[in-house]
Amino acid sequence: MDVVVIGGGPAGLSAAIRAQELGLKVVVVEEGRLGGILPQCIHTGFGLLTYGEDLTGPELAHRLINSYQGEVLRGHAAGLEYSYHRKRVRVITEGGTVTLEAPTVIYAAGARERHAHEIGIVGDRVAGIYTAGEAQALMDLYGVLPGREVVIVGSGDVGLIMARRLSLEGAKVKAVVEMLPYPGGLARNLMILRDFNIPLLLNHRVVEVRGRGRVERVKVVSGSKEEWIKCDTLLVSAGLVPRVKLLRRAGAIIDERTSGPLVNDRLETSLPGIFAAGNSLVINDLVDYAMEQGRIAAEGAEEFIREGGIPSQDWVKVIPGDNVRSVVPQLISPGREVIAYVRPSKPLNDATLTLPNGRVRLGVIKPSEMLRVRVKAEEGGVAHVEIQG
Amino acid sequence: MRVAVVGAGITGVCVARELSRYRVEVHVFDAKPDVGWGVSKANTGLIHACYDDDPERFPVRAKACVEGNRMWRSLVEELSIPHSWDGSMVVGDEEDLPRLRELLRRGIRNGVPELRIVEARKLEPLIKGEYALYAPTAGQISPPQAVIAIAESAAINGVRFHLETEVKGIRVKSGEVEAIITNEGEVRVDAVVNAAGLKADEVAGMVGLPMEIRPRKGEYLIFDEDAGPKPSHIIFPVPSERSKGVVVTTEVSGHLMVGPNANDVQDKEDVSTTVEGLREVYGKASKLWPLPPMNKVIRSFAGLRPEPRGGDFILGRTEVGGFYNAAGMRSPGLTAAPAVGKELASMIAEDLELDRKLRWKAGRPLPVDGGGVVCRCNLVTSGRVRWAIERMRFLGVKTPSVDSVKFRTSATAGTCQGSFCRVHIARMLAEEYGVPLWQVTLKGKGSELGVGDVKALVI
Ligand SMILES: Cc1cc2nc3c(=O)[nH]c(=O)nc-3n(C[C@H](O)[C@H](O)[C@H](O)COP(=O)(O)OP(=O)(O)OC[C@H]3O[C@@H](n4cnc5c(N)ncnc54)[C@H](O)[C@@H]3O)c2cc1C
Ligand SMILES: Cc1cc2nc3c(=O)[nH]c(=O)nc-3n(C[C@H](O)[C@H](O)[C@H](O)COP(=O)(O)OP(=O)(O)OC[C@H]3O[C@@H](n4cnc5c(N)ncnc54)[C@H](O)[C@@H]3O)c2cc1C
Numbered sequence: 001m002d003v004v005v006i007g008g009g010p011a012g013l014s015a016a017i018r019a020q021e022l023g024l025k026v027v028v029v030e031e032g033r034l035g036g037i038l039p040q041c042i043h044t045g046f047g048l049l050t051y052g053e054d055l056t057g058p059e060l061a062h063r064l065i066n067s068y069q070g071e072v073l074r075g076h077a078a079g080l081e082y083s084y085h086r087k088r089v090r091v092i093t094e095g096g097t098v099t100l101e102a103p104t105v106i107y108a109a110g111a112r113e114r115h116a117h118e119i120g121i122v123g124d125r126v127a128g129i130y131t132a133g134e135a136q137a138l139m140d141l142y143g144v145l146p147g148r149e150v151v152i153v154g155s156g157d158v159g160l161i162m163a164r165r166l167s168l169e170g171a172k173v174k175a176v177v178e179m180l181p182y183p184g185g186l187a188r189n190l191m192i193l194r195d196f197n198i199p200l201l202l203n204h205r206v207v208e209v210r211g212r213g214r215v216e217r218v219k220v221v222s223g224s225k226e227e228w229i230k231c232d233t234l235l236v237s238a239g240l241v242p243r244v245k246l247l248r249r250a251g252a253i254i255d256e257r258t259s260g261p262l263v264n265d266r267l268e269t270s271l272p273g274i275f276a277a278g279n280s281l282v283i284n285d286l287v288d289y290a291m292e293q294g295r296i297a298a299e300g301a302e303e304f305i306r307e308g309g310i311p312s313q314d315w316v317k318v319i320p321g322d323n324v325r326s327v328v329p330q331l332i333s334p335g336r337e338v339i340a341y342v343r344p345s346k347p348l349n350d351a352t353l354t355l356p357n358g359r360v361r362l363g364v365i366k367p368s369e370m371l372r373v374r375v376k377a378e379e380g381g382v383a384h385v386e387i388q389g
Numbered sequence: 390m391r392v393a394v395v396g397a398g399i400t401g402v403c404v405a406r407e408l409s410r411y412r413v414e415v416h417v418f419d420a421k422p423d424v425g426w427g428v429s430k431a432n433t434g435l436i437h438a439c440y441d442d443d444p445e446r447f448p449v450r451a452k453a454c455v456e457g458n459r460m461w462r463s464l465v466e467e468l469s470i471p472h473s474w475d476g477s478m479v480v481g482d483e484e485d486l487p488r489l490r491e492l493l494r495r496g497i498r499n500g501v502p503e504l505r506i507v508e509a510r511k512l513e514p515l516i517k518g519e520y521a522l523y524a525p526t527a528g529q530i531s532p533p534q535a536v537i538a539i540a541e542s543a544a545i546n547g548v549r550f551h552l553e554t555e556v557k558g559i560r561v562k563s564g565e566v567e568a569i570i571t572n573e574g575e576v577r578v579d580a581v582v583n584a585a586g587l588k589a590d591e592v593a594g595m596v597g598l599p600m601e602i603r604p605r606k607g608e609y610l611i612f613d614e615d616a617g618p619k620p621s622h623i624i625f626p627v628p629s630e631r632s633k634g635v636v637v638t639t640e641v642s643g644h645l646m647v648g649p650n651a652n653d654v655q656d657k658e659d660v661s662t663t664v665e666g667l668r669e670v671y672g673k674a675s676k677l678w679p680l681p682p683m684n685k686v687i688r689s690f691a692g693l694r695p696e697p698r699g700g701d702f703i704l705g706r707t708e709v710g711g712f713y714n715a716a717g718m719r720s721p722g723l724t725a726a727p728a729v730g731k732e733l734a735s736m737i738a739e740d741l742e743l744d745r746k747l748r749w750k751a752g753r754p755l756p757v758d759g760g761g762v763v764c765r766c767n768l769v770t771s772g773r774v775r776w777a778i779e780r781m782r783f784l785g786v787k788t789p790s791v792d793s794v795k796f797r798t799s800a801t802a803g804t805c806q807g808s809f810c811r812v813h814i815a816r817m818l819a820e821e822y823g824v825p826l827w828q829v830t831l832k833g834k835g836s837e838l839g840v841g842d843v844k845a846l847v848i
Contacts, residue, residue: 126832
């Protein structure tokens with residue numbers, strides 16, 4: 001075995017396909033469905049950049065699954081042990097625990113959703129409080145209608161898509177509540193609010209839930225104003241967090257800005273031979289980027305095996321400057337043009353991105369839309385990345 | 390002969406298990422869908438060392454606490470109850486030394502062994518404070534799991550549990566209890582044990598006895614498994630008259646936990662958390678220990694202490710023949726419960742002239758594992774979930790609830806709080822109980838997972 005891929009979502013499958021193309025022997029460890037989050041996203045909006053086609057989640061999942069002919073181990077990767085030449089992955093399967101060994105690992109375990117407790121919502125711990133993904137799985141995989149009168153926390157794409165899904169099912173979405181002064185989602189998804197007449201409360205926060213067995217009302221505050229909205233369901237769509245437990249425990253350095261591992265331009269973590277891709281590296285709004293990261297990581301793994309390690313160099317540190325929330329990778333090779341993913345920290349109308357290798361006019365930018373750029377930096381320096389409004 | 394125990398909290402199940410050693414029919418009634426869903430499911434879970442119960446003012450409490458602490462040592466082994474014996478530290482500075490000495494002397498009077506005043510940072514380097522009263526005999530258990538384990542052991546020895554069965558009245562004839570009246574019908578009984586927690590005053594009222602139990606809320610924060618630093622002892626502030634104060638502890642499951650505060654409330658059902666309360670808890674705990682930031686919190690919760698008038702436990706015989714109290718079980722009621730159970734059972738055995746059984750089983754079946762992982766955060770397998778469902782059935786749980794599985798397996802109690810696995814657990818419950826998926830509840834009737842099948846609304 002050359003590479004163990006943890007996670008069979010779009011990032012993991014893309015990594016596995018690319019690694020096979022490069023002649024590596026691959027095993028993908030997946031505990032749920034191959035395709036990751038895709039099978040439950042029955043809307044379109046997938047794969048436009050990669051295939052030039054607007055696919056649904058299940059359609060894209062199909063393509064990826066069909067293009068991967070290698071081995072899949074069904075089970076939960078519960079342990080990751082680092083040593084330079086051999087990584088050990090402990091997998092709990094239906095039939096017992098299996099330990100895989102390989103010189104490289106690509107970690108593509110996706111993300112988890114932030115839940116009500118984490119965002120400080122207090123009150124009663126009752127039924128009717130779901131994360132958006134849980135509600136989506138209930139509806140689209142298991143045919144359960146979560147509720148009738150819904151308040152959604154967060155105006156990101158996931159929240160908006162669920163607003164549409166619930167409305168189409170006959171539920172009443174009473175409000176989408178957004179803490180920030182601007183909406184989070186893509187313009188095409190914001191149309192949903194207009195189509196279904198859903199109020200968007202900007203600069204508002206849901207702070208409390210009350211109810212006996214089930215949600216009966218939620219408290220929404222804005223500055224000193226507060227209001228109770230009657231509803232039976234609270235959907236929390238307050239962002240995703242990379243699932244990095246195994247990486248952290250194995251000793252990888254975690255970047256506080258992305259909550260994912262710190263990586264170089266091969267997407268190699270601080271543990272040599274362990275690479276990361278997709279939502280466990282950085283939260284991607286576009287699946288195309290997650291897939292691309294999978295391919296980059298696979299190329300890194302191939303290089304690691306071929307060269308006995310990624311060549312030593314004086315890594316250039318990427319420094320996020322004005323209006324930049326995060327950049328991945330955090331370390332780049334001097335003199336090499338690499339792909340970087342830049343997350344702006346606020347919306348701007350006429351933005352310009354400054355990189356070590358020049359300036360790019362961006363026009364309108366939003367934190368919800370990650371920027372994909374090519375960066376090149378010279379030896380012995382640091383690479384400042386900043387955005388001017 | 391037949392004894393009815395009202396309430397399947399830690400107190401009721403301990404009484405029932407001790408009674409199961411005698412030749413007598415024992416029935417436990419609880420209004421809730423599962424055992425231990427009252428006060429006993431939301432508390433700090435500490436087995437106190439028992440230095441802060443004043444033996445002059447609260448003699449019953451002080452005695453039962455010390456005895457209970459000893460009994461838990463073998464009980465956790467016998468019944469495989471998750472536990473840890475970490476020892477506790479009451480931490481203070483130079484000016485608190487007189488208070489620490491006072492607690493030490495009280496502990497000595499109560500017969501608590503191995504107490505000592507130490508330089509706090511020698512034991513716990515990150516602690517905020519100079520000195521500590523160190524009590525090595527203090528420990529922790531998982532309270533809901535303890536109630537379940539003891540209830541199972543009782544059931545194995547013939548005790549019958551009647552869940553979702555509310556006791557609505559008690560018939561007394563010529564000064565003796567005769568029958569209890571429930572929503573499921575009437576049962577003739579020779580003795581009744583009032584272990585009704587917050588509602589023990591209502592149950593006492595059913596036989597005309599006065600009692601007053603007031604709810605006092607305590608709120609908690611639990612941090613992510615990977616958030617630290619975590620102490621290796623249970624850390625208390627210097628106590629006040631009202632409570633032992635906000636504690637910092639690494640609970641049995643490995644999470645950093647802080648709480649509780651203590652606020653008197655009106656409503657005995659109100660276990661909501663509040664912004665102010667949680668802020669108070671965080672603030673007070675940060676005076677003892679360097680806490681991770683609030684965004685590492687994965688859960689907040691609250692419980693209600695059943696505070697009796699006068700402050701001491703209300704235990705034993707009453708003016709009504711056959712009516713026994715095991716009430717007013719405020720803190721350290723969890724610690725004291727095994728001792729209370731033993732005391733009540735021997736009292737009843739004496740009064741009803743019961744003989745001991747020749748054969749009695751001490752243990753309970755061990756959990757079974759197998760299959761794939763369902764709860765990824767806490768690594769709970771599908772085999773373990775099925776085992777939990779089987780144990781629910783064994784005890785007579787009628788309504789399928791995710792919480793019943795959670796308390797038996799720790800599934801859904803990790804970092805993601807069930808957003809991945811709740812639905813899978815619900816599917817197994819739906820299958821085993823033969824109900825539609827949306828009807829599986831979170832915590833009993835009225836908390837169904839959904840409102841119907843998709844498309845149910847538009848048709
Ligand atoms: C509701 C929603 C709507 C979206 N809509 C769009 C859209 O319209 N267009 C678009 O381009 N993008 C969209 N996205 C984003 C896109 O889906 C993600 O960027 C992409 O799925 C990330 O892929 P991934 O492989 O990193 O993670 P995932 O898809 O989450 O896959 C991770 C996989 O790893 C497995 N796994 C994790 N841990 C382990 C372990 N320890 N052992 C074994 N297996 C493990 C999981 O089971 C899962 O299958 C959407 C996302 C969501 C949540
Ligand atoms: C915040 C807090 C922290 C605490 N910390 C600790 C600690 O660290 N250590 C410690 O030792 N103790 C602690 N305690 C105290 C301990 O939790 C209680 O003493 C103990 O749980 C009480 O158990 P119980 O069985 O008496 O009551 P409960 O667990 O409330 O059981 C009573 C049961 O009776 C049922 N019931 C009531 N009325 C009826 C009726 N009419 N018909 C049928 N059923 C009925 C209820 O449904 C309930 O299940 C704490 C308490 C709180 C609230």
